[in-house]
Amino acid sequence: MFCYQCEQTAKGEGCKTMGVCGKKPEVAALQDLLIYALQGLALVAVEGRKAGVTDEEANLFTCEAVFSTLTNVDFDPERFVALIKRTVALRDSLAQKVKAAGGKTDFSEAAFTFQPAADLNGLVKQGEEVDLKNASDDNADIQSLKHILLFGIKGVAAYADHAKILGQEDDQVYAFIQESLVNLLRKDMGLQDWVGLVLKCGETNLRAMELLDAGNTGTYGHPVPTEVPLGAKAGKAILVSGHDLKDLEMLLKQTEGKGINIYTHGEMLPAHGYPELKKYSHFYGHYGTAWQNQQKEFAEFPGAILMTTNCIQKPQQSYQGNIFTTGLVGWPAVAHVDDKGCPSLLDKVKSAVGLGCSSQGKDFSAVIKKAQELPGFAADTDKGKVMVxxxxxxxxxxxxxxxxxxxxxxxxxxxxxxxxxxxxxxxxxxxxxxxxxxxxxxxxxxxxxxxxxxxxxxxxxxxxxxxxxxxxxxxxxxxxxxxxxxxxxxxxxxxxxxxxxxxxxxxxxxxxxxxxxxxxxxxxxxxxxxxxxxxxxxxxxxxxxxxxxxxxxxxxxxxxxxxx
Incomplete structure (x- = not known):
């Protein structure tokens, strides 16, 4: 494997045997293969727009799949197998629509003709052939800018996904992600062209953050100064980490009247400032600090834990049975909460149903049940307060x-x-x-x-x-x-x-x-x-x-x- 997309990369150069984040070589290979497969899908999507064909399912899927390769999101190889196969199915389906509309579909790029291997080992080998080193450019500076663009669109995809969950989207954001995936295949662009694309990524990310801001404030109101307890309240407890406010809202609704207090962790702290979330009396306080301390902090938390977006680390044995993932987050053998009424990710692939099935919400009953089984906090504690x-x-x-x-x-x-x-x-x-x-x-x-x-x-x-x-x-x-x-x-x-x-x-x-x-x-x-x-x-x-x-x-x- 070779991965250097995060700041903690080994020796400041790149992880080559195992990711510092906990990513195994097989997962690294599958992530690289997923990006490669998405480039084939993006080729069709870009040409499709020229022919008047815009596929909402392919757009959202691309966004979610790119986000899945961001650091500390998904470590489950089976989920990547499903995503790769779904990418190819969407590519072929969209190609038929584009061809029927008179658009170009005779692509020479190998990413378009790519066919996934039949088993996990075969897919891993395919991924190793298209990793960041094997797919490198002869010009080190152009390769550097290409990778800045690749890592940049992973961030854009994350914010665009968060925004879409709250009903905010802009096809121009999806279009840029897909155009970037296609451009990363090109060998005919100069240094200044790539500098321009990198800055264009920044412009697109501004739009993605604007959409997410509109989703957050339009749904939950503009944040107001709020004092947040850092201690605990006696009783059953659920800890919510990540970034997704909608997951938090659904959990708050489903835990009303059940004697369970909800705490935030990490980047969820600012959620306490939103008026529409503040109104829940059992939305109590904040527990712990940043993501990298979770293994110690989660082990000491006496309730259930929900990971809503990126930032998950390898769960320790002591709390593996207490932690749940949802959305795009995944860890092997950790219970996952899917959307209500929606098939699991693997079932979606089998039945050729796309992602984005969120209209019915999520059923957090398993998380609630686990919280009720665990002891919770035995007594009130006062560890001060912070303002958000x-x-x-x-x-x-x-x-x-x-x-x-x-x-x-x-x-x-x-x-x-x-x-x-x-x-x-x-x-x-x-x-x-x-x-x-x-x-x-x-x-x-x-x-x-x-x-x-x-x-x-x-x-x-x-x-x-x-x-x-x-x-x-x-x-x-x-x-x-x-x-x-x-x-x-x-x-x-x-x-x-x-x-x-x-x-x-x-x-x-x-x-x-x-x-x-x-x-x-x-x-x-x-x-x-x-x-x-x-x-x-x-x-x-x-x-x-x-x-x-x-x-x-x-x-x-x-x-x-x-x-x-």
């Missing part, structure tokens, strides 16, 4: 105070300290950085990187908290809107604001967000804890020259450089 809910509506609701505080020099600078957390050494930088930010500066944060400092009391400036949690990783859209609104108020460009971005990355959604920031022309971004292994020195030079992007150094040095 400082998305764009909240911040811009006090914009006049913020602007005046800047003009009066009570607020000197804003720092967006955001991104993914992870287990690799070097991330204590972000804790130390926030601790050393001067008292006349404000820190905005989002995504799970905040768990390095989310429970610190930084005080306030004239009633404005110095630590503002904007939300999940996708709420980078909200942070961008705050920056744009402030730049308009001060009649300057975003790069002229007293605002600095200090980011951490781990997986491909962070890659997509970084590309969005570059698309918007935002400069002087500090990135860490290490630079991506898939960025060559020449590509890094392009980023430095055009966007002044730089690696983090030390908190003291970076603060001195930023603040002068």
């Amino acid at each position: 809910g400082f998305a764009r509506n909240t911040v811009m609701g006090v914009a006049d105070k913020v602007i005046q505080a800047v003009k009066d020099k009570n607020i000197r600078h804003f720092f967006l300290v955001a991104g993914c957390d992870g287990a690799k050494p070097g991330r204590n930088y972000y804790t130390e950085f926030v601790e050393k930010v001067p008292s006349d500066c404000v820190v905005l944060t989002l995504a799970c990187g905040k768990f390095r400092f989310f429970d610190q009391n930084l005080g306030d400036i004239g009633g404005i908290p110095r630590l503002l949690d904007v939300g999940q990783c996708n709420d980078a859209y909200s942070a961008i809107q705050i920056a744009v609104a402030l730049s308009q108020a001060f009649e300057c460009g975003v790069n002229d604001l007293p605002l600095s971005m200090v980011l951490s990355w781990y997986e491909q959604k962070a890659v997509a967000i970084l590309l969005t920031l570059l698309h918007l022309g935002i400069k002087d971004i500090r990135l860490g804890p290490s630079l991506p292994a898939f960025v060559t020195p020449n590509v890094l030079n392009v980023l430095v020259e055009n966007f002044d992007i730089k690696p983090i150094s030390t908190p003291d040095e970076d603060l001195k450089t930023i603040l002068g």
Whole structure:
């Protein structure tokens, strides 16, 4: 195997024997083969649009399948076997429709004629032949940009899938993902062409995050400042991790009156700020920290656990019987909750039924039953509280105070300290950085990187908290809107604001967000804890020259450089 799509990749170069994330070589091969098969489907989909044929099922399936290959989503080889076979079935079906409409279907690319092997071992061998090394380009810099695009569309697919679940979609997002899959097969494009496509990925991701923001706020209201307990309440308990607000809502509805308290974990923390979720009295508090600590934290949790999106790690034996996956998340031998009235993924392949069967909701009765069997928390505990809910509506609701505080020099600078957390050494930088930010500066944060400092009391400036949690990783859209609104108020460009971005990355959604920031022309971004292994020195030079992007150094040095 060869995989270097995440920040924790072995030796900062690439995982070759086993993924640091826990991904086995057979799963890595199947993921690469799925992307290859999707390129064949994308060839037909792109030509189909030219002939007036747009297949909604193929579009959504492509999005979900690409998302399935993102880090820490799906580790179950049988699910990938099903996805690969379904890809080919959809490709052939769509090709017939496109041909009937007069469109091109005589593709010479091997991805179009690909036929899956009959068994798992055969599929793994096919996957090894098309992995990132074997499918590499002779030009290292072009290969680097191709992989940046590939990993970027994985992030876009994740946000587009989350948005679709809440009824928000745009065919242009699906079209770009499919066009990118096709372009990755090409050998006739130059360096600047690929730079343009990478920035286009950032633009498309901005649209995907906008759709998701519309889905979240349109369904659950705009987040409001909310105090969230970090302790426990005596009684039965269910812990929800991941990102999916709709899964959380369905679980809250199904647990009403059952004496079970619902807790968030990881990136689900900001859910407490949404008015339509806050109304459930048994939606109690937050347990634990970031995804990489789940093996210890889940082992100590006395209730059932539900993983809704990416971030799953190998479940420990002590809690494997207590954890459930849903949506695109999968781990071998872990119970999975499918949509109500919908066949399982394997049944979908057998019956040629597409994905996306969510109209009937999900039945979480197995999760509830497990929670009732487990002891729950024996007593109330008090571990303090944290504040969430400082998305764009909240911040811009006090914009006049913020602007005046800047003009009066009570607020000197804003720092967006955001991104993914992870287990690799070097991330204590972000804790130390926030601790050393001067008292006349404000820190905005989002995504799970905040768990390095989310429970610190930084005080306030004239009633404005110095630590503002904007939300999940996708709420980078909200942070961008705050920056744009402030730049308009001060009649300057975003790069002229007293605002600095200090980011951490781990997986491909962070890659997509970084590309969005570059698309918007935002400069002087500090990135860490290490630079991506898939960025060559020449590509890094392009980023430095055009966007002044730089690696983090030390908190003291970076603060001195930023603040002068």
